[in-house]
Amino acid sequence: MNTVTRLTKTAPAAPVVQEVSPARPASLGRALAAAGGALTAASTLVAWTWTPAFPGDLTVNGWPGGLQVLTLASGLLTVLAALGAYGVRGFRWAVPAGATTALRLFALGGLAVTWFAVGAISWTLGGSINVEPGGWFAAAASVVPVVGAFLLPQDPRVPLKPRQLPSWAELLLIAAAAGAGLLVFTYGIGTEGELFAGFLITAGFAAAGLAKAGLLARLTGLTARHRTTASAATLVAAIAFPFTGSDETYMSVGVNILIFATVALGLNVVVGLAGLLDLGYVAFLGVGAYTAALVSGASASALGIHLPFWAAVLAGGLVSMLFGLLIGAPTLRVRGDYLAIVTLGFGEIFRIAVNNLDGKSGPNITGGPGGIPNIPDLSLFGFDFGATHVIAGVPLGRFANYFLLMLLVTAVVVVVFQRVGESRTGRAWVAIREDETAATAMGINSFKLKLIAFALGAALAGVAGTVQAHVSYAVVPDPYQFAGAVPPNSAFLLAAVVLGGTGTVAGPLIGAALLYLIPMKLQFMQDYQLMAFGIALILLMRFRPDGLVADRRKRMNDEAAGATA
Structure with a gap:
């Protein structure tokens, strides 16, 4: 019996690989x-x-x-x-x-x-x-x-x-x-x-x-x-700012930021809630400022009257609201780009008109390019805003006094914005913003509600303008244009709303603060500011398309639409 021996070739041992734990x-x-x-x-x-x-x-x-x-x-x-x-x-x-x-x-x-x-x-x-x-x-x-x-x-x-x-x-x-x-x-x-x-x-x-x-x-x-x-x-934190030891220079910056932010919040009613693109909104700030200058006892005022502050605030807000109704009634029947062009035209017409009401090209009402100077400081309940007062051992100068006053105005505007935004009217504005045709089909009177938004936004800007007139001592037409080197102007106001976050409260406040501070603080980059601003816009639209503070309601709607798709 032959024995067959089968030789099996043994495979070489595989190298040992030590796995690295993640x-x-x-x-x-x-x-x-x-x-x-x-x-x-x-x-x-x-x-x-x-x-x-x-x-x-x-x-x-x-x-x-x-x-x-x-x-x-x-x-x-x-x-x-x-x-x-x-x-x-x-x-x-x-x-x-x-x-x-x-x-x-x-x-x-x-x-x-x-x-x-x-x-x-x-x-x-x-x-x-x-x-x-x-x-x-x-x-x-x-x-x-x-x-x-x-x-x-x-x-x-x-x-x-x-x-x-x-x-x-x-x-x-x-x-x-x-x-x-x-x-x-x-x-x-x-x-x-x-x-x-x-x-x-x-x-x-x-x-x-x-x-x-x-x-x-x-x-x-x-x-x-x-x-x-x-x-x-x-x-409370905002009220504490004047007591932090900041000098009057920083207080003046704080006052102007609040004015800019308040006007941006008023524009947010028009753009953020109702979805109306307004490129001449700064004109309503000018209407309020000129109204206050005419009725607050300025030596160059053509009216020669001196109303108390509360009456000047009401006059500035009401006149601005009236202008909003007069401009909005014939123009709000158009939409989109056409509405933007009409509002841009209104802003330019306002600036040209106040330049020509100088007694030469027209009646002497606004003082022309020189404006209305020598607007007196406010006096409210015996409190002189132009004098230095010592409160809690801290001396508060003129700009600190106006900062606290403007803070009160801003707080009122914030409350108005929140209440209106959560009301039935605010929800109707959002419906018009999302789809005006569908909102109209559901029985919403879009023209009436858009006119209310336009008038309310104009009134809020006019109230802020009354304080600005007293803070700056004079009112001139140069700042009230579509675009310029120094805010507030319509372009910067719109940018503050869009960058901060349309339809929100904190968004325009943050956006206005940044857009006011950046041009003023970065003077060494003055030749490159527009380039830096453009780069910032591109980056923000890429990484935060809804703005720095996203609208929670809009974000929830987008997420729901994405889940449905």
Whole structure:
């Protein structure tokens, strides 16, 4: 018997491959982010340059100054988000919607403002030789958290459900948020040039990071549950602004921001709620200002009468409303681009008319190009707004007094906007904005409601114009045009509404503040302001098409339409 032996060739052993756990790069990323954020914050305690000639004095060791404060804030936010990503007990609340995207934004904010500071030092002082080793250390340290943040995996689709807090804790959080907002605004309004540019960079990345972390949504939910407390806290924070030690220069900026914001909120009734494109809205502000100048006892007034302030406010609002009705009645039957052209024509007609009512080309009513000067300061219940008053040991000058008065006017306009927007008329405006044909088919009188929106928006602008006339001491026709170098004008008002968020309360207020501050603060970029403004518009439309503050109702409708499709 033959035995057959079968030889089997043994295959070579496969090389052993050690799989890398996905947790390892994640752990490395969290470690780099936390350490890099701490190093970035610590780098602000050493000098970045040798001379105090650069704004903010970055020559001090042991204490941050100028742009170092912004780098410190970005570093601390990065550390906070990194600890939340680690799941450290007591820090998970900082990133309820996920840590990765928020951490990346905080880290990029620190990188951007730090490298901007190094570049600004080199450009302003004439070369990178003026950057001290501490500045280069800060620039290198700011890269580390960015690398670590991009090693982290994407956030899970289901965000962490925040733990329910007791009512007293929620109220404290609302008060703390109002105080933080006051602190940020006071710091920003007190910066100039390079410092303000760095402030914009830091604030932009920080706001985006807080939104992605879910904290802004959490705060929005708290304010919705405690609306009265949130409104009161915001008002108290705004009232406290004149008591922060800001001088009269910053108070004048604050007054003009409130005037600009109030007029933008009135335009939001027309554009945001009713969907009417008005390109001559600033003319209603001029109507209110000229009316107040004529009836408030100005030496150059053609009427020669002096009404009390409450009567001047009513006169300015009523005359502006009358103009809104007169202009709106024959023009609101057209839509879209045609309506925009008609309103643009009205704005130009108003400016040309007040220029010609000078006693030569027409009757002497408005003073022509010279306007109506010498408008006296207000006196309300014996309180002279032009004098300095000491309240709680703090001297409040003329602009501080007018700031508090304009704050009251703004609060009234906000209440009117909220009440009208939530009323039956407001819901009808939204229906007309979304689809006028469908709204008309459902029995809504679109012409009547559009005319009411036009008249109400004009009245709100006229009320703001009465205060502006007294603040500026004189009324001239130059500011009341479609576009110009200095707001408010129709183009900037419309941009404030669109950029801030149509149909919202906070959107136009934020948009107006930014559009007023940016041209005034960035004088060193005067030749490039329009280019920077265009770039900002493109970026905003790409990443925030609904504006800085999105309309919740519109967003819910869009989501519902997308789900149906």
